[in-house]
Amino acid sequence: MKYLVLLLIVVGGIWWIRQQRRPHTHTNKPSGPQVMVPCAHCGTHTPESDAVRGTQGTYCSAAHRDAHEG
Ligand SMILES: [Zn+2]
Numbered sequence: 309m310k311y312l313v314l315l316l317i318v319v320g321g322i323w324w325i326r327q328q329r330r331p332h333t334h335t336n337k338p339s340g341p342q343v344m345v346p347c348a349h350c351g352t353h354t355p356e357s358d359a360v361r362g363t364q365g366t367y368c369s370a371a372h373r374d375a376h377e378g
Pocket residue numbers: 347348349350351352367368369372
């Protein structure tokens with residue numbers, strides 16, 4: 309009976325830890341605010357994930373990349 313109580317405490321502890329960790333493992337997005345990068349052509353700040361990368365920097369759109377880099 310003594311070991312059964314101990315087992316319940318251990319299982320309960322593991323369950324509690326899993327409950328605490330769940331919110332962190334549920335979100336796959338990186339922590340912190342979205343990184344904004346300026347357009348090398350017009351200076352507009354665009355989220356890094358949406359920015360167009362060129363040889364001379366990052367741009368808000370492919371049109372500005374083409375206009376800036378020729
Ligand atoms: Zn631009």
